[in-house]
Structure formats: structure tokens, C-alpha cells
Amino acid sequence: QSALTQPASVSGSPGQSITISCTGTSSDIGGYNHVSWYQQHPGKAPQLMIYDVSKWPSGVSNRFSGSKSGNTASLTISGLQAEDEADYYCSSYTSSSTLVFGGGTKLTVL
Amino acid sequence: QVQLVQSGSELKKPGASVKVSCKASGYSITTYAMNWVRQAPGQGLEWMGWINTNTGNPTYAQGFTGRFVFSLDTSVSTAYLQISSLKAEDTAVYYCARDPFYGFDYWGQGTLVTVSS
Numbered sequence: 001q002s003a004l005t006q007p008a009s010v011s012g013s014p015g016q017s018i019t020i021s022c023t024g025t026s027s028d029i030g031g032y033n034h035v036s037w038y039q040q041h042p043g044k045a046p047q048l049m050i051y052d053v054s055k056w057p058s059g060v061s062n063r064f065s066g067s068k069s070g071n072t073a074s075l076t077i078s079g080l081q082a083e084d085e086a087d088y089y090c091s092s093y094t095s096s097s098t099l100v101f102g103g104g105t106k107l108t109v110l
Numbered sequence: 111q112v113q114l115v116q117s118g119s120e121l122k123k124p125g126a127s128v129k130v131s132c133k134a135s136g137y138s139i140t141t142y143a144m145n146w147v148r149q150a151p152g153q154g155l156e157w158m159g160w161i162n163t164n165t166g167n168p169t170y171a172q173g174f175t176g177r178f179v180f181s182l183d184t185s186v187s188t189a190y191l192q193i194s195s196l197k198a199e200d201t202a203v204y205y206c207a208r209d210p211f212y213g214f215d216y217w218g219q220g221t222l223v224t225v226s227s
Contacts (some may be wrong), residue, residue: 051213
């Protein structure tokens, strides 16, 4: 199972909105609504930000939102803040009953 | 509150074995699957597989068969990852993560395993 495709980096200024894409295939993202997004600060464990494409876990800001179209999922962060600077990973359930992560995207807040 | 607390960092020589523990508290470990994720230095997350915490049945991702073993001791609410015949390329941070809905809502703090002669 190949990793999902994410841009290596994205950037934005405080207050702006950014979107991170995550492209897979019909065997993973396109076939299931089990897409999750994780935020990871340096030296820390990942934190779940979105699950099942667009659902928020308890305690996560609604500045983070998720969507999906075909084989591509997206994470949008609105009202960008300095503390949003981190690595972001998508993941998807697959037709092989496995899970696959994206390669990760480094978000820089300018 | 829910916590997953992992064992401390390990320094091992090539060819040795290591066993990483992940102790769950704040919930019954048999309620949700437990997954394992690897992160090599400076690299992304890699799903290693999961263990059914009701049956103890493990499932391994491609690339993690043979030398990797997931196990469980429900009496102490602890999941384990054992890696044998360690290689330099096994150097990584290993995470356990709880999975209630195909998304990992709680993660251990990570265990750094360093393989070096």
C-alpha cells in the first residue's frame, strides 16, 4: 500500500486560511469515509484533529475542518495562528483492511 | 482520564531484541483496538499494524512481518511491541495509539529505540 500524497510544505500568514490536500486512490480515500488528520509538533506525539473526513474529536478547535472529493481529502485551517505551525498527516482506511498515512506536510506560519 | 504510558528509551546493539510496553489507564484496554506506529528520525508516520484487544489477534502491515510481534496482557492493561534481530534501520520512535473509529484518539508519548553498535 503506497503512502497517501501530501504537499511537503504549505505556509500562510496569521489570520489567513490554508488547505492541505491528501490524495489517494479508490481503494482508500475514495472508497471509505475513514479519513483522519493529525497534528504533530516537534518532539511530541501526534494529535487527532479530524476523523471520518469531517468530524471533530472533543476539544479540537472548529478552525480545523475536513472534506473529501473523490480520491482527495483536504484539511482547512482558518484563522491561522502561530501555534498551528506543525507537521500534519492524513490517514485512511483501505480496502485491504489496513491503514495508510500520508507523507506529511510541514505548515509554516509566516 | 485516558492515558497511554509507554516504556522508556532503549539503546540496543544490532541483532538484539527489544520489548516496548504501552500501559492503558482511564478506560478498559479491551474496549478499543490498539495500533502501533513507527516514526524514523526526520521521517513521517508509518502504520505498523494493530492488535484486537478482545481476542489478542494481531494484524501486521506489509514490512512488519516476521521480526515484529504485538501482544497483550489485559491483567495489567498493557500492550507490547517486541522487535527481534534489530537492525540500524529499526532506529525510530514507536507509538501505541488507541483506535475507536479508524482514527487514533489517544497516543502514547512514544518510545525511542536506537540500534547502534
